[in-house]
Amino acid sequence: MKNTIKNIAALFLIFIFSGSLANAQGWTVPNSAKKKQNPYEATSKNVSTGKKIYNLHCKSCHGDPTIANMLPLAPVAPTDLGAQNFLVQSDGEIYYKVNKGQGAMPTFEKTISDEDKWMVIAFLRSFDKNKKVKQQVAEVKNPEVTDVKLELNVNEANKTLLAKLSGVTKKGKRVGLQGIEMSFLVKRSFGYLDVSGEDPYTNEKGDVKVQFPADLPGDREGQVNMLVKVTDDDFYGKLEEARVVTLGVPTDPVNPLDERAMWGTRANAPIWIIVTFVGGVLAIWSVIFLVLFQMIKLPKLAKSKD
Amino acid sequence: MNDLPKQKETNLSFEKIKKDILHPMQNHKGLELWIVFLITVISVCGWAYYIQLKDGLGVTGMRDYVSWGLYIANFVFFVAVSLVGMLISSILGLLRIDWITPISRIAEIIAVAFVAVAGLVIVLDMGRPDRVLNVMIHGRFQSPILWDVTVITTYLTVSALLLILPMIPDLAICKKELTKASPIMKKLYNILSLGYINTPEQHKHLHKMIRTLMVLIVPIGLAIHTVTSWLFAATLRNGWDTTIFGPYFVAGAFVAGSAALIIAMYFFRVNYKLQDYITDLQFDKMGKLLVAVCLVYLYFNLNEFLVPGYKMKTGDDIHLKELFYGNWAIMFWASQLLGNIIPIILLVNKKFRKPLPIMIISLFVLAGAWFKRYVIVIPTMLHPHLPIQNVPENFVHYYPSAIEISVTVLSFALVLLIITVLSKIFPVVPIVETAESKGIEVKIDA
Numbered sequence: 001m002k003n004t005i006k007n008i009a010a011l012f013l014i015f016i017f018s019g020s021l022a023n024a025q026g027w028t029v030p031n032s033a034k035k036k037q038n039p040y041e042a043t044s045k046n047v048s049t050g051k052k053i054y055n056l057h058c059k060s061c062h063g064d065p066t067i068a069n070m071l072p073l074a075p076v077a078p079t080d081l082g083a084q085n086f087l088v089q090s091d092g093e094i095y096y097k098v099n100k101g102q103g104a105m106p107t108f109e110k111t112i113s114d115e116d117k118w119m120v121i122a123f124l125r126s127f128d129k130n131k132k133v134k135q136q137v138a139e140v141k142n143p144e145v146t147d148v149k150l151e152l153n154v155n156e157a158n159k160t161l162l163a164k165l166s167g168v169t170k171k172g173k174r175v176g177l178q179g180i181e182m183s184f185l186v187k188r189s190f191g192y193l194d195v196s197g198e199d200p201y202t203n204e205k206g207d208v209k210v211q212f213p214a215d216l217p218g219d220r221e222g223q224v225n226m227l228v229k230v231t232d233d234d235f236y237g238k239l240e241e242a243r244v245v246t247l248g249v250p251t252d253p254v255n256p257l258d259e260r261a262m263w264g265t266r267a268n269a270p271i272w273i274i275v276t277f278v279g280g281v282l283a284i285w286s287v288i289f290l291v292l293f294q295m296i297k298l299p300k301l302a303k304s305k306d
Numbered sequence: 307m308n309d310l311p312k313q314k315e316t317n318l319s320f321e322k323i324k325k326d327i328l329h330p331m332q333n334h335k336g337l338e339l340w341i342v343f344l345i346t347v348i349s350v351c352g353w354a355y356y357i358q359l360k361d362g363l364g365v366t367g368m369r370d371y372v373s374w375g376l377y378i379a380n381f382v383f384f385v386a387v388s389l390v391g392m393l394i395s396s397i398l399g400l401l402r403i404d405w406i407t408p409i410s411r412i413a414e415i416i417a418v419a420f421v422a423v424a425g426l427v428i429v430l431d432m433g434r435p436d437r438v439l440n441v442m443i444h445g446r447f448q449s450p451i452l453w454d455v456t457v458i459t460t461y462l463t464v465s466a467l468l469l470i471l472p473m474i475p476d477l478a479i480c481k482k483e484l485t486k487a488s489p490i491m492k493k494l495y496n497i498l499s500l501g502y503i504n505t506p507e508q509h510k511h512l513h514k515m516i517r518t519l520m521v522l523i524v525p526i527g528l529a530i531h532t533v534t535s536w537l538f539a540a541t542l543r544n545g546w547d548t549t550i551f552g553p554y555f556v557a558g559a560f561v562a563g564s565a566a567l568i569i570a571m572y573f574f575r576v577n578y579k580l581q582d583y584i585t586d587l588q589f590d591k592m593g594k595l596l597v598a599v600c601l602v603y604l605y606f607n608l609n610e611f612l613v614p615g616y617k618m619k620t621g622d623d624i625h626l627k628e629l630f631y632g633n634w635a636i637m638f639w640a641s642q643l644l645g646n647i648i649p650i651i652l653l654v655n656k657k658f659r660k661p662l663p664i665m666i667i668s669l670f671v672l673a674g675a676w677f678k679r680y681v682i683v684i685p686t687m688l689h690p691h692l693p694i695q696n697v698p699e700n701f702v703h704y705y706p707s708a709i710e711i712s713v714t715v716l717s718f719a720l721v722l723l724i725i726t727v728l729s730k731i732f733p734v735v736p737i738v739e740t741a742e743s744k745g746i747e748v749k750i751d752a
Contacts, residue, residue: 073696262448269447277447277456284460287522291467291515298474299501301508 027102029093036092040118042125045201048181048232050123053116054081057108065127073104082127094121142177143169148236152228154245159212161245163228166206167236176206180230184210186248187225200231218248318582320746327733327740328483330578334730337577341726347719354712355430363433365709370694372687372704377431379680380714383562384424384721385458385534386555386675390563391417391465392527395472396520405591407743408583408735412570414469415734416563419724421462421530427717428455450536453529461530464523469728470498471516475738478502478750491731504738504750531555538682544625545686548614554606560599561646562675565668568592570725572665574734583735586660593659596671600650607642624689634685637677645674 040046054065058081063069065082079086098117101107108117145167153162161184165177180202185192195213202208218224224247229240256263260270358365368375394413398406406413429435445452477499481492502508532552539551548554568589575584614622615630629638649667652658658667684704694701706714741748 264448266444266446266448273447277453281456281460284522284526287518288460288463288467291471291518294511294515295471295500297511298508301511302501302503302505 027097029096033096034090034092036090036095038091038095038118038121038125040115040122042122044179045181046119046122047126048123049116050119050121052231053112054120054123057112058120061104065124076103078105081124084129087124087128088130091118091121091125094124142167142179143175145169145175145177145236148177148239150228150230150239150241152226152241152243154226154243154247156246159214159247161210161212161226161228161247163202163208163210163241164206165202165208165230165239176202176204177236178202178204178206180206180235181232182208182210183227183229183231185227185229186216187227192227212245212247214249216248217251218246220250220252222246222248222250224248318741318744318746320741320748323583323737323741323746324479324483326580326582327578327735327737328480330580331730331733332484332486334577337726337730341723341730344719344723344726348716348723351712351716351719354709355716358430358709358713359435365707367705367707367710369698369701369704371690371697371701372684374683374687375704376680376706376710376714377427379683380676380717381424381427381431382534382555382679382683383676384420384427384717385531386559386562386679387566387672388417388420388424388461388465388563389527389531389556389559390567391468392523393560393563394567395468396523396527400517400520400524404743405588407739408580408585409567409571409588409592410739411469411473411732411736412574412729412734413563413567414465414472415725415728415732416566416570417465418462418469419721419728420566421458421465422724423717423721425455425458425462426720430713430717450533450540453533454537457526457530457533461523461526464519464526468516468519468523469732471512471519472736472739473732474499474502474512475504475748475750476733476736478504479737480733482751494731502750504748528556531559538686542691543686544621544689544691545682548610550606550609554603554610557599557603557606558675558678561596561603562672564592564596564599565671565675568596568668569665569672572661572668574729575661578729578734580735583740589661589664590656590659593653593664596664596668597650597653600646600653600671604646604650607646621689621691625685628685628689629681634681638681641674641678641681644670645678646671 061071061073061078062081063071063078066080068080068083070078070080081087095117097105098112098120099107099109112120148165148167151164151166153164154160155162163182163184165180165182166174167177168174182196182200182202183194184196184200186195187193193216195210195216197210200208200210216224223244225242226245226247227240227242229238230236233239257265257268260268262270262273264270366375366377391414394406395410399410429438432438441451441455445455477495480487481495481499484491484495487495502512532555535551535555538546539548541547571584571588571592574580611626611629615626618626628634649671652667653664658664688702688704738748738750
């Protein structure tokens with residue numbers, strides 16, 4: 001009974017808040033859209049996936065949830081998506097707003113898949129203080145450990161990467177840490193390419209095995225810069241292992257600046273434009289010098305008359 | 307004041323021509339005062355340039371959006387005006403049009419003065435003018451900038467030669483007649499006249515050289531303004547991204563140059579009392595020429611604005627609406643109407659082709675031409691394809707600063723000073739050619 005009253009009160013508050021919020025921002029969401037529920041459970045895997053997607057698509061403007069380090073845009077700054085006055089909205093409302101966008105907030109209807117959007121909402125819900133979501137199902141509990149180590153084994157023949165995450169328990173025994181998400185990243189010109197695959201979570205031994213893509217270009221020797229890390233620093237602090245591995249396809253890099261082109265350096269100017277320029281300058285200036293040279297003849301011609 | 311040339315022709319002798327043309331060079335009292343005035347203006351505005359040099363281009367109104375402002379608009383205008391040298395003394399000269407004889411030298415003086423200062427305006431627009439040589443040393447053949455620098459230098463050289471070479475017989479006369487000239491000037495006349503005494507061989511040789519240069523300057527003249535247009539047309543910006551920009555600029559240049567020539571003709575005629583030489587006939591013909599080039603320019607304008615205006619494609623629409631009825635409408639329509647359409651309507655009438663009315667009309671045409679360049683350069687820069695986020699307010703508007711205006715005034719004063727000095731030391735009307743065209747015997751003593 002008490003709970004029912006609480007729930008009704010909470011719902012009432014949510015209603016008031018969301019109403020005033022929608023009015024304040026002038027962003028009304030159709031009732032049908034509000035009713036939508038997140039079809040995905042708030043498992044730690046989903047939340048962690050949501051965090052990754054959030055960091056990729058949302059963080060650049062909205063900043064970190066609850067930290068309020070959003071981009072200071074005018075006239076309306078992006079909302080802190082971890083703030084309680086944002087999270088009073090229903091899943092459906094957030095989903096609708098992400099889809100449609102408004103003003104500086106772009107639409108993500110086509111750019112992010114529905115599943116990913118719900119993952120983001122699941123991630124944001126993890127900051128919600130009011131809403132006691134059904135607790136994460138079948139969470140794996142790792143023992144408390146110290147001296148967490150990340151080991152990386154590379155099998156170049158099979159192009160597989162095996163990472164092992166382990167820690168020392170209080171009893172002094174080194175055990176594998178289970179259910180932790182790892183990221184397998186390859187350095188690109190800008191940022192990293194994630195090659196972790198579908199299920200980069202450690203198994204009960206603390207192992208995670210990832211198949212390196214067969215067609216990823218490396219340098220001339222096929223080398224790539226590999227970075228393997230525990231995705232979420234919150235668990236055991238920053239744990240990562242960087243290594244140069246020979247798993248890529250050997251590739252001779254083509255620099256568009258190396259060929260003769262209009263966009264090239266002067267040394268790589270197209271032949272025809274050099275010929276036209278130099279030829280034109282030479283032709284015209286040789287005539288000019290010819291005329292200048294002929295001017296010298298003028299005084300001589302006066303004497304020849306005498 | 308009876309200016310009809312046919313009645314005057316009989317009264318002219320070689321001695322009178324010499325006297326009429328050479329006399330004002332040394333005995334014009336206002337001229338020194340005018341030169342002092344120009345030098346004062348240049349000194350005052352030079353101080354503005356010193357500030358720009360000291361503090362950098364931040365003292366101008368130019369920001370990240372409008373990085374080509376007043377200076378570049380002015381540069382394009384100067385290049386345009388300088389093209390009159392090629393139009394008058396070369397194209398009409400090669401066609402053996404005889405009425406240009408007395409005004410061809412004025413046209414050439416204008417060409418030299420404007421193209422020389424046009425090159426300087428580019429340097430004035432540089433934040434680090436000490437690095438100007440890098441354009442030559444490291445310039446890319448693919449960049450219109452290198453072509454522009456090259457072609458302007460070449461045009462200046464050939465224009466200077468086309469000023470000096472036809473003047474050699476006159477300089478030989480100056481050497482003899484201008485007894486009051488300073489020793490330096492006498493030396494200059496002596497060197498530049500190259501011992502010319504008008505022997506048949508010398509005459510033939512000289513005219514062969516002149517004709518070579520006349521042919522040579524046609525492609526250079528076309529190139530100078532076509533390449534200047536490429537500075538704009540080689541980009542993808544709205545309003546610049548058009549295939550007719552080369553001929554459009556050349557046509558506009560003929561308009562601006564002809565107007566400048568008419569104004570200069572009027573002032574030389576009045577101040578140097580050259581009514582017998584720069585007659586109503588020259589003004590009448592120049593008026594007709596101005597109408598002709600204005601019509602060509604109008605035709606290009608129709609193409610330039612009507613076709614994109616009909617389509618109004620994305621990007622162009624903002625630009626064109628700004629010009630047609632937006633912030634730039636007054637400047638745009640004033641330059642089109644006062645600088646082109648109304649002058650055409652007026653100059654079709656014979657009475658408007660008299661010296662004073664045509665000079666006043668030409669002032670409007672020239673001012674219109676200047677504002678037209680401003681409208682070509684700046685509105686396009688204000689609408690980039692990729693606008694800056696949270697762009698500062700002073701990026702999205704452009705008002706030239708006082709420093710910028712002063713430096714532009716400096717460039718104008720410099721042009722006028724060059725024209726004045728050249729017209730003080732050199733005869734503005736060709737003595738020998740005028741006499742020859744009137745069938746008067748020419749005698750130049752050794």
